[in-house]
Each structure stands twice: as C-alpha cells, then as structure tokens.
Amino acid sequence: MTDLSMTPTVKNDTPLLTVEHLTMRFGGLVAVNDVSFTARNSEITAIIGPNGAGKTTLFNCITGFYSPTVGRMTLRHPDGKEFLLERMPGYRISQQASVARTFQNIRLFGGMSVLENLMVAQHNKLIKASGFSIAGLLGLPSYTNVERESVELAKYWLDRVRLLEFADWEAGNLPYGAQRRLEIARAMCTEPVMLCLDEPAAGLNPRESADLAEILTFIRDDHKTGVLLIEHDMSVVMTISDHVVVLDYGRKISDGDPHFVKNDPAVIRAYLGEEEGEELPPEIAADLPEVAKRAEEGA
Amino acid sequence: MDYFLQQLINGLSLGAIYGLIAIGYTMVYGIIGMINFAHGEIYMIGAFVALITFLALGSLGITWVPLALLVMLAASMLFTAVYGWTVERIAYRPLRSSPRLAPLISAIGMSIFLQNYVQxxxxxxxxxxxPILTGNLTMMDGAVSVSYVRLATIVITVALMYGFTQLITRTELGRAQRACEQDKTMAGLLGVNVDRIISLTFVMGAALAAVAGMMVLLIYGVIDFYIGFLAGVKAFTAAVLGGIGSLPGAMLGGVVIGLIEAFWxxxxxxEWKDVATFTILVLVLIFRPTGLLGRPEIEKV
Amino acid sequence: MTAISVSSPRAIAWPAIIKEAALTAFVALLLTVPLVGLRTVDRPTGLGLETRWNEVVAAVGLVFLGRIGICLIREGQGVLVLVLAAAAAAAGFFIKMPTEALRIILIVGGAIIAIRAAMAVRTGRSKLSQAERDKRMDRIAAKVQDASRWLGPIGVVLALAFPLTPLADRQLLDIGILLLTYVMLGWGLNIVVGLAGLLDLGYVAFYAVGAYSYALLAHYFGLSFWLCLPLAGLLAAFSGVLLGFPVLRLRGDYFAIVTLGFGEIIRIILVNWYQFTGGPNGISGIPRPSFFGIADFTRTPAEGTMAFHEMFGLEFSALHRIIFLYYLILVLALVVNFFTLRVRKLPLGRAWEALREDDIACASLGINRTNMKLAAFAIAAMFGGFAGSFFATRQGFISPESFTFIESAIILAIVVLGGMGSQIGVVVATLLVIGLPEAFRELADYRMLAFGMGMVLIMLWRPRGLLAHRDPTILLYGRKGKGAGGPAAGTAAAGGEGIAGGRAK
Incomplete structure (x- = not known):
C-alpha cells in the first residue's frame, strides 16, 4: 500500500506532501489506520469516503491540530525545503511550512470586517514589518508600505472570489456561500504552498459549487498551489480532481485518478455498503453499471 | 499520629462543607455553563437563616437540641432555596441566550448585592x-478527641450525598436534569420543562449550600456577612479540581481541599493555607485541565 | 401575547392576575421573613432577636401591588397603571414607610412601572422584545462611537481645562483623579478582556504589584517616583508574564478562576509577609511625586531643591500638587487610550481581536496564540502597574485592603457595562459605577447595595454592554463608502461569544 516506491528523483515530479503510515487513535478508536499517500504541486488531490471514514481526522493531523499516534508527513516546498509536519506545533505548520486550511463548519472572525479577516491572515508578515508593533506604533514607513502591499493582496483575492464590493462588511453578515469563499480567500492570503479544504462545497447550491470549482482550478493552475480537498459533492470531486484517495473506516481503500477510483470495486462496495464477501442482490448488481455511468456524467 | 488523625477529621469535615457548596457550582455549571458567582452568598444566607432560626426557637422556648437542630436544618434549607430560586429567576434567566460574560457580571452584581443586603x-x-452541640468522642485512650459536631457534619453530608445521588440517578427528575445537562434544546423538544429543571437545579444547590452554612455555624460558632466570598471561591476551586460538571468530583474536590487546608x-x-489551596488549583489545571474526575476533552476543529 | 392593543376591550382577567401577584408576594414573604423580619442584635447576654414585621408587610405589599401593575400593563391597561404608578411614586415622598429603603423602593419601583406603562401606551405593546431593544441600543452605540471622533478631543480639552477653572476645588479634583484612575484601569483591562477576549478576574493583582513596587522601592532604596514609575510598570508586566505563561493555555472559565486565585494569592502574600510589606498595616509615608524631579510641591523645600511655586513665581497653594496629580493621571490614562486606539490598527491588535472571535482559526493562520495572549496580558499588566504606582504616590499610604477582589470586579464591571472593547464605553461606565456612588456618598451603607443591583439591572437591560459597538480598523471604501452604514457598522459581536471560550461544543 505504500507509495514510497513511486517517489521518483525528477524534481518536477517530487510530491509536495508525502504521508506515510499515518495512524491516529482516540482511546480505543482507530480513526485513521495506516494511511499513506502523496499529493503533488499544482494538482488537486481529493480525499473522499463515507461519513466517519476519518477524512477530517486525517486533515487535522496534516494541519497540526492533532498529533498523530504513528506516521510521518513530509512536506517538500518547490524550493527544496523539507518539513516534517508531525513534529511541528499547530501554528508553525501554517507559519513556516505554508500549509493553509479551511474548516468544515466555517470559522471566520465573524465580528470583524471581510478585509480585516484577510489582514489577520497576513499576520506573520505584518507583525515582522511592524517591528512587533514598535515601528507600527510610531507609524514608520517600513510598516505602512508592507501594510499597503497586504491590502493589495487582500484586494486581489477578494476580487478572485468576487467579494471585493463586500470588503467593509462584517464577515458574519455575509451569506453562507460568500463566507465559504471568504474562508478560501483568507487561507490563500497566507500565501500557502498547499491549501487544505475541508468540505468546501457543503451547503452550497449547484451554482455556487460550480463557482467553487472554478476558484479551485484557478488556484491550482495560476498559483501552482497544491490543493488537498475533502469533499462529499461528487460532481465537484470528479470534475476537478487530478487524484483521488478513498478512505473507509480509517483505511485507504483506493488511490488513483478519478476515473480509476470511480470504477474500483472496493470503492463501489464501500459506498453501497455491501458486507464483505457477500454477493450483491441481483437487482442492485444489475443497476451498478448505470449508477457508475450516472456518476461519471457528473451526477 | 494522634495529631494526624485529629487533622484528618478536621479536614474531612471541612471538606464535606466545601463539597456541599461545590455541588451547587458544579450542577449549575453543568446545566447552563455559567459560574454562579452568587452561590457563596447563598451559603452565607443559609448560615444566617440557621442562626436566626435558632434564636427564634430560643425565644419561643424550644431548647431541646435535636428538635432545634432539625428545625434549623429544615428552615435554612427552605428559605435559602427560595433565595436560590429568586436569584436565578431575576438575574440569570433573562440572560440565558446572552453573551457569556453577561450572566457572570450579573452574578457578580448579585453577589455584591446579597452581601450588602445581609450586612x-x-x-x-x-x-x-x-456551642449548641457540645461534647467530644474520645478515642485511643483520649489521645484523639473528635467533637460530635464534626462527626455529625461528616455523617449528615454522607447521608445527603447518598440521597442526592439517588435523586439524580434514580428519579424522573434526575433523569430530566441529566438530559438538560446534555442538550437543553433536545430535552425541551422531548417535553422536559427546561426552565423548571434549571430552577430546581438552583433550588437544590441552594439547599445543599444552606446545610453547609448551618454546619459552619455549628462548628465554628461565629459567622459574618463576608464568609461567602472565600468559601465560595474555595468551593468553586473544589468543583474545578474534581472536574466541573461531575457530582462525585465536586465532593472529592471538596474533601481534597479540606484535607489540604487542615493539614497545611x-x-x-x-497563614498560607489559602495560598496552598490556590497553588494546587493552578497546578491541577495546568497538568490536568479537566480536573480529577472530569472527562478529557479534545479540541474540536 | 404580544401586541395587545391598548384599546383592547377584552375584560381583565382578575383571578389570574390576583393569583400571579399573590404567588409573587408569597415568594417575597419567604424571602423577607427570616432576614428582614427577624434581626439579630447584640445584647449584653449574647445575641438576641428583634422583629420588624411592619417592614415585611410593607415589602410584601409593595411587591404585590407592583406585580399587579405589571400584569395590568400586559392586559392593556397602560394608562391606568401609568397614573397609579406615578401617583404611588409621588406618594412615596410623603407617606411614612417603616424604613428609608422601603420608601426608595416605592419611589423607584413606582417610577419604573410608570415608565414601562408609558412605553406601553406609546408603542401599544406591553414589552419591547430583547432583540428590538438591542437594535435600538446598537444604533445609539453606533452614533456615540461616531460622535466620539469629535466628542473625544472635546472631552480631553475639557478635562485639561477643568483644573484651571474656578470650579476646581479640592473635592472635585479628588473625584476627578479617582475617576481618571478607574478610566485608566478600565482601558488597561479592556486590552485583555475587550480586545483579546480573556476573562481576567484578578486584574487588581497588577495594580497591587505596581503600587507595592513603588512603595517598597521608595521605602527601601529611596528611589524617586519618576524612576519607579517605569520600574513598577516593568515589574507588573513581568508578573503578568509569570502568571500568563502557565495559565494562558487554559480555556474560558478556568482561566477566569485562576486569575481570581492569582489576585487572592498576591493579596495574601501582601498580608502575611509582614516583615517585608508591612502586612495588614500597609506602608505609609510613601513619598509624593516631585515636579519631574526638578521641583517639590512644598512650602519650604529641602536644601538643594526648588519649590514648585517659587520656580513659577506663584503663591504657594496645596492645590498645586493635586492639580499636578490630576494632570499626571490624565496623561497616563490618555497614553493607554492612545496605545489601544493605535494597536487596534496594527497586526498585534488585529490578532487579539481575531483570537477573541475564533482562536482555532487563528492557529490555522499561523498565529502564535500563546505569544499574542502573553503580550496582551503583559501590556495590560504594565498599565495596571503604572496606575498602581500612581495610586501609591497619590495616597501616600497603601495596604492590602485596597486590592481586594471587589476592586477587580469593579474594574471588570466598568469594562463589561461600558460595552466590551469600547473606549468611550469605559468612560461612560466609570461615570456610572464610580461617579454616581461618589455623588451619593451620604447614602453610605446603601451605596454598594445599589451598585450590585445596578450591575444586574444594566446587564438585564443590555447584556452586551451599554455602548457595545465595533468599528472596523481598516476600510477599503472609507467611512462614507459602500460599507458605511451597511452591515459592517451593524452588530458589534464584541466577543461575547468568543470570550471565555466556547463551551464544549
């Protein structure tokens, strides 16, 4: 199951993130069990699986909110720097390894304005420029220049997620879909090499889902950022992912391009909930090809 | 050794008092998630009602000690419970859906009010x-003497705790109370009168605090309007120490704090016993933030 | 139940009203019988009891009538209740009640019910809903916030000019100094509670550290106030870091209770370490501040120093020192205010507010939460230390009595009542919390009683604090732009949810 063997030496092909034998236990419960996979730069890697498959736990391990029981997670920046994520405290993963994330239940700074949310995201850059507030308190130009740049970056991303005109709104007052987009913009303002999205399409209508897909492909293609995505919405996953990893009961059951995963019997079994080693009832078995076909058309 | 035993008894009886107050904190925290800052004053009021009842009985000529004690207990539990109920009704209930600081400030205000009201x-x-209840039980050839008051405190507390545990675990009311602790909205949807249960929680907490107040009056023989603050803080410490939200935890925390104080x-x-108490609180919170009997909590993301 | 029109012809449900009022009166009876009706008195033979049944009857009667009044408003009899309640309030000035307190209850209670009745008559409704009331207050808060742009400077100018006016006598200046001290403490605590969303119940500890730092340094080493002021600030900040380091990881209420414990520990140390701190007797003879080390405020200065009045060719007046102290605390307070206004627009301040809103999201953005919180704690502690050493030099005498929990509670009340995070709210709340009781000094005993009740009432009336309103720290379109007046200027969450951490979700 390990992907170690396929780590080639060609620089172009070096995976951005390599997860090896990751296991996370909560007491007796094994939420993630010996999962290994890789994610590449400028690719969208989707992690899918039924509810309770351990996707969010995996995410929380990668982004440093949990420290895994066993396993290794290596992040390789395009410039060759390497980070062992399991050894870093939570905030360092964003600060130094440049991994940004969003949350399943949106976590914006609801009482602050949209623009302020994006300024907070550039905290580390700004606080250095403000001389840990001393230059900032004095209003030195060294700080004001950096602040102006930060506002420009914020405006760029606001424009990208079509929220520019709402810049001065209170974030908590935005409609739901806009909040999701703002969270992505906020994560991108940290200028990450890898963006982790926890169910970004949850609660969106089909139009908003399409918008989201567009934003994600833009991030992948124009910013050469690796995107790691947990998603339930198969239409989004199948249309934009370059690589899909399927989890079930904490284990990886399939790994490959969307087409491969879609036709993998193990995945179909997991989703249709068939008991292992049991024959499908004839009527369901007969429907299987059609179900697969419908999924292919994008549900 | 004798001295040790003596302190042990002292610590246990003191711990029983803290534990009784701590139950009020822990139950309220469990059900509405607020620190009922005025609970210490409720305990103080309990002590005063007990004192007044005793004096009133005296002026009525009732001096038979067992009867007097029984009436004191009943009166102080009843009247103090009404105070507990009223405080919740006036100062906390309207703030149930407010930002978290509002009920806390309201509670601090209530605490200041009650203190000055009694003053x-x-x-x-x-x-x-x-002293109402005098006499000592001597053991080990007189090396250790335990006053009946302290023994009575421990016995009554154990009895109350037993009854109270039965109430919470065995009865309809207890089930409703535990359900509200888990999820008030859902309990409400299933036909539990949440407001009433919360009121009852305050009433029960106040009644137990009243018992503690009466015990303190009997043991130390002197009270003033200011006793609520320190006892309240220590009892809350006990609740946190035991794991807030947990009834056995509150009792255990109370006993631990009582023992620390007595031995220290x-x-x-x-002079330094209060510093010792607070230092232990800080240490426990740092190394075991959920308290001795609290369930560990994972940061939900 | 809502929106029953005033002219509703519906018959009044007397039995229900009487029953409700009787129940309320019964509760009042149970509350008053033991504590109001029976008073313990010291007799030569020991404790005795006195009965005051007339007070119980009066109190229960008032509660009964008040409840009927409220019920009648609900039934749409606003006009009737208005007249009766106003009459009752007026009668309170003439009728002889058993005690003054009951008379005040009659007057105030009558007035409140009359106001509610008037509101009901005017709006045709028995009661404003919490949300509507909140919205109204939000609008007021936003207006005040807006006005503070010019109100603030005017206030500062007035405060600067005040000692020069003939109005300024010793007593008023003293009250001014007292108010400014609490304004400064409120602004200092606002950094921790209002911005960073950390509920600190032991702020007075840093105030004490500052005060004792100066007093002890002056006592043992003879250092001057101007040298000690920064030292006291540093020591307080250091103690803030010392405390903060282990406890800042704690969430919400645990944090609150540990800070409370810390405040008590400091106080107990001050009391018990009497060889060093003077114990409960405190330290007296703390040197008064000089005029920046150049001149003294004495009639006859010591050898080699100048007297302030000689230096400026003025007539000697004992007021000079008071006026100087007044300006000193004014400047110190303004420094805190300036710092807060400025830091809010800096990454540090934004990180604080972000922590208050959602600290998990902060971690995901690479913000070092511990350091940020530690900074808030240390800075607020430093300002508390400044205020403390000012307090020591002003009083000339300090003892642990001045640093009890009630002080922390008062400062916290100022911050929360004013509306968390609102600078002008702190000023307004200080006037209410410190100024009003100061004005009613003759009520002595009842002062703290009213203070406690006032805290409860303000929270009931406006749980988020009087002037809770948050202005964005940076605007893309300017104040008159697209966002202004829009939802951005709307509800100041003011961290109500953020503070004290979400409970186990």
Missing part, C-alpha cells in the same frame, strides 16, 4: 453563637 439588615459585626494549617501554620 445592612443583620449588621456588619460577626455573630457569635454559643496543622503542620505549617494557617
């Missing part, structure tokens, strides 16, 4: 009371 009505001077004052002198 104005009953006077600022401390109230001495001649017994062996190190009483």
């Amino acid at each position: 104005i009505l009953q006077g600022a001077r401390s109230k001495p009371l001649q 004052s017994g062996y190190m002198g009483s």
